[in-house]
Amino acid sequence: MPDRIDYNILVRMLHAAVQQVRDNHQNLSRLDSFGGDGDHGTTMLRAMELLSKTIDSSPKQLPQLLHDIGWAIMGVDGGAAGPLFGTFFMSMSEAAAGKDSLDIPTLATVFDSALAGVQKRTKAQVGDKTMIDALVPAVRALRDAPDLATALQNAAAAAQSGADSTKNFKARFGRAKNAGDKSIGSPDPGATSVALIFRGFYQGFHSHG
Amino acid sequence: MPDRIDYNILVRMLHAAVQQVRDNHQNLSRLDSFGGDGDHGTTMLRAMELLSKTIDSSPKQLPQLLHDIGWAIMGVDGGAAGPLFGTFFMSMSEAAAGKDSLDIPTLATVFDSALAGVQKRTKAQVGDKTMIDALVPAVRALRDAPDLATALQNAAAAAQSGADSTKNFKARFGRAKNAGDKSIGSPDPGATSVALIFRGFYQGFHSHG
Amino acid sequence: MKKFLNKPVNLVAELLEGFVLANADKLKLAGTNLVVRTNPKSKNKVALVTLGGSGHEPALSGFVGYGMLDISVPGEIFAAPGPPRVIEALRLANRPAGVLFVVLNHAGDVMTANIVMEMAKKEGLNVKQILTHEDISTGPRDNPDERRGLVGALPVIKVAGAAAEQRRSLDDCLAIATRMEANSATLAVAVSGATHPCTGEPIATFADDEMVVGMGQHGEAGTGSQKLASADKTAEIMLPMLLDDLKIKPGEQVLALLNGVGSTTLMELYLVLRRINQLLAEKKISLARSLVGQFLTVQEMGGFQMFIARMDPELLRLWDAPCNTPALTK
Amino acid sequence: MKKFLNKPVNLVAELLEGFVLANADKLKLAGTNLVVRTNPKSKNKVALVTLGGSGHEPALSGFVGYGMLDISVPGEIFAAPGPPRVIEALRLANRPAGVLFVVLNHAGDVMTANIVMEMAKKEGLNVKQILTHEDISTGPRDNPDERRGLVGALPVIKVAGAAAEQRRSLDDCLAIATRMEANSATLAVAVSGATHPCTGEPIATFADDEMVVGMGQHGEAGTGSQKLASADKTAEIMLPMLLDDLKIKPGEQVLALLNGVGSTTLMELYLVLRRINQLLAEKKISLARSLVGQFLTVQEMGGFQMFIARMDPELLRLWDAPCNTPALTK
Ligand SMILES: Nc1ncnc2c1ncn2[C@@H]1O[C@H](COP(=O)(O)OP(=O)(O)O)[C@@H](O)[C@H]1O
Ligand SMILES: Nc1ncnc2c1ncn2[C@@H]1O[C@H](COP(=O)(O)OP(=O)(O)O)[C@@H](O)[C@H]1O
Ligand SMILES: [Mg+2]
Ligand SMILES: [Mg+2]
Numbered sequence A, B: 001m002p003d004r005i006d007y008n009i010l011v012r013m014l015h016a017a018v019q020q021v022r023d024n025h026q027n028l029s030r031l032d033s034f035g036g037d038g039d040h041g042t043t044m045l046r047a048m049e050l051l052s053k054t055i056d057s058s059p060k061q062l063p064q065l066l067h068d069i070g071w072a073i074m075g076v077d078g079g080a081a082g083p084l085f086g087t088f089f090m091s092m093s094e095a096a097a098g099k100d101s102l103d104i105p106t107l108a109t110v111f112d113s114a115l116a117g118v119q120k121r122t123k124a125q126v127g128d129k130t131m132i133d134a135l136v137p138a139v140r141a142l143r144d145a146p147d148l149a150t151a152l153q154n155a156a157a158a159a160q161s162g163a164d165s166t167k168n169f170k171a172r173f174g175r176a177k178n179a180g181d182k183s184i185g186s187p188d189p190g191a192t193s194v195a196l197i198f199r200g201f202y203q204g205f206h207s208h209g
Numbered sequence C, D: 001m002k003k004f005l006n007k008p009v010n011l012v013a014e015l016l017e018g019f020v021l022a023n024a025d026k027l028k029l030a031g032t033n034l035v036v037r038t039n040p041k042s043k044n045k046v047a048l049v050t051l052g053g054s055g056h057e058p059a060l061s062g063f064v065g066y067g068m069l070d071i072s073v074p075g076e077i078f079a080a081p082g083p084p085r086v087i088e089a090l091r092l093a094n095r096p097a098g099v100l101f102v103v104l105n106h107a108g109d110v111m112t113a114n115i116v117m118e119m120a121k122k123e124g125l126n127v128k129q130i131l132t133h134e135d136i137s138t139g140p141r142d143n144p145d146e147r148r149g150l151v152g153a154l155p156v157i158k159v160a161g162a163a164a165e166q167r168r169s170l171d172d173c174l175a176i177a178t179r180m181e182a183n184s185a186t187l188a189v190a191v192s193g194a195t196h197p198c199t200g201e202p203i204a205t206f207a208d209d210e211m212v213v214g215m216g217q218h219g220e221a222g223t224g225s226q227k228l229a230s231a232d233k234t235a236e237i238m239l240p241m242l243l244d245d246l247k248i249k250p251g252e253q254v255l256a257l258l259n260g261v262g263s264t265t266l267m268e269l270y271l272v273l274r275r276i277n278q279l280l281a282e283k284k285i286s287l288a289r290s291l292v293g294q295f296l297t298v299q300e301m302g303g304f305q306m307f308i309a310r311m312d313p314e315l316l317r318l319w320d321a322p323c324n325t326p327a328l329t330k
């Protein structure tokens, strides 16, 4: 396994994340239909297709790619998810400024920045049944891993269990907060998207032969 | 039985007609609901209540009363029935001009005038499933009767069988014409109203003791 | 449909009270519930008067105001007013310049109008009548008696009203209204019914995936029951029927009016207008003007009326002239 | 509900095409589907920009035109536009006189607005933001973050837009908008749901005789599920809650706005306005102005928003000032 994520590896990771959302977007919309407005899968699919297109159109340079992806996703016009996931990638780019590859401490810093960026946009805390519930543990899991593969594997697992944990919560942010108890029993769609993306990151990294 | 209809007898006849519609207005609306818009009973009830009020407010003079009743019914704002029944009474009044009572030939003339007035307002012919189907035979029956009681009894019977005959017709006038075959099987509401009114005329005349 | 209503017998009186309250700068009630302008038009100008059932708000009283109507006589729900209030309106409007009396072709309205026109003649009122009947679904062009008057009354009132404000004579106003009317065609499509606000009875029923082309304002059955189509397809079905009826040729200019009748959204109507524009362009017909809105409604019914008219330079100028009414302001 | 639609992914682009076609005298598209005035306002006047989801036609793009907005940034159906198109709009509107940026309090809109305001600051654009949040059902007056922005955006845009046309400074326009906003209160009631035009999914469901006071624009549950009431009774339930929230006292002047959200008819809204007028008279509060229409809709949803605002002479003057937009013309 490589000990740095360079442009090419990042692209593989991103493509794998795109594929995860492609495969699961219907489930994401279904989850959003319990408390929200049922469009999260559509929005995420559009965001990921834009991501994929941006890889083709953007200069082949790591921070620039992350920036362009973030900006493209911001423009998805799909409600809360666009600005939040857009901010995620744009904040990654800020922390990756000047770097053409990421070693493990840099990767942790980059994801810390992504989390901080998202948190600047929302007052949602862990437990409020949002993407924050998957993002916080995923980013935390990245910090103390011995190598990149373990870091990304742990992050994916933490994101997944963070997403799973939202099943029992009552939504306190986003559209779903107005739905009362309707969302209890199913995981938050945004948190589920975060888990899919981190799973993709790990798979994309791992498949690197 | 009297051989002239004076103001007082006319008032009794009118009151009895009002009562017939009061007792049957729900059925009239029901009949209108098959092909029309279901309001004929309501409209006729409003027309007849106005008739009844007009008797109280109008000068106690036969042609004037018929005129005022016609004008009041014209103002009922209920679609086709108001102008048609209003014309009916106003045209009676025209033929009764200058008379304070009606003998049998005059009565025939007065109802001929009523029918002619209505026919001026509509191109509907016998067989088109409208009030014309009851009105034409009723007025015809009045013409050759030996006395007023027989005249009014025959007219009531003829109106009723005219109304009954409409059961098998397909509406070609009024709202019901747009309903296709929906009105086949039930009598025309307007024709049924005519039958009720003529029944009332006869009863009111007859009850005069 | 669940409606916010009070007692049915008071419905029209109460709705008129709220209506003039909401438009107090433009309208008030006069006489026996006649809707008149707050600031009456100069007596030197031709007056426009119309009549029609209620329950189609904002029509027809919503067209009272500068540049359009002077008086509207609202009837009961879906029912023409009787002659007494209509002759009252014509007496009120009567003036040397004359009165143009706009009647939509529906049996009750026409019956009332005929009675009233006879009275007006006897009384020596200076009134001329124009009958609107542009619904192509109920009869061929050469049998206009059978054609109902739908939203096409709006353009007729608009251009004749503009002519009146420009002090054109009664004969001119009538000629303009007649020309507008003769060059108009409307076709309706319905996809869901409504309930009568007084009786609670359904007006028309539909199969789950049914749309009915040609359905009338009160749920009168149309001939064109078919499967619900897309916005584009619906435009492709309906527009050619209208162009055909009017025999519109390449190079001509048309006005398109899309009138939502209730729960069909403006969003949907914009899609239809977009396709109309494309289809006209293909045929080299120019979409000179368009108007999209809910002008003549049928409660919460789903569907719309597509109106097309051949326009000439004068009609276009009159169409563009200023007006200030609750339902249309230019 | 059966709708006339084409492909969902093209819905917003297509509806905008039809929308600007129908209002070509007032509007056009610029940049990335930004709705702008056909005749731009002088650069010496403050510009007004807003953003918001589509599917609520005629809102918000229907308020673009003389006396109201300069640019509207329409998002996808029921979804805020993302920052890129909004910053594009602010750059386009930017001018020495400044830009007033009107944001309705909905999570997505606010998130976009916050990002964009940070960018605008960095870029040195002369922009100030006003947030509208007058829905009294979602939070107490002292917790304005929880209050959604409903039809109250219309009067805010109207008075601030009028001030801008009168060459008032950006600070003045902001102060006027803020005063209008602070004196506004809205309460919604819903009786029947709608379907999402892209997914076909129902937005909110109701029991047969249920009405829900406080239901939001996207079917967000309200607190006040109760039995469907008459027009009079509904006014009697809702109006006091608004007057209470605003602490309106006898002798004060109010503006009442009734916004039908879809299949509730103007007819019904007129009944409600009539009762509001009576109730206000009883309390010696003056109904200075009123407006009834369908301005901010939620597809074919049944129900309406009742808006009340305390007015002062300057706000009334600005409310009465001329405007010329698809949805409101004075
Ligand atoms: N204020 C918020 N803070 C954090 N996450 C949020 C917020 N609002 C929404 N989300 C996330 O976005 C998801 C919904 O996204 P999406 O359905 O695409 O947007 P919308 O709710 O505008 O339709 C939620 O499941 C949640 O995870
Ligand atoms: N054109 C017409 N000629 C003759 N009678 C008519 C005509 N139109 C309607 N009617 C009569 O009126 C009746 C319907 O009256 P009503 O329901 O009160 O009016 P509307 O049809 O306007 O609702 C019909 O049953 C028919 O007898
Ligand atoms: Mg959603
Ligand atoms: Mg959404």
Ligand SMILES: [Mg+2]
Residues within 6 Å of the ligand: B032, B036, B037, B038, B039, B040, B079, B175
């Ligand atoms: Mg009827």
Ligand SMILES: [Mg+2]
Residues within 6 Å of the ligand: B037, B039, B078, B079, B080, C078, C079
């Ligand atoms: Mg009727």
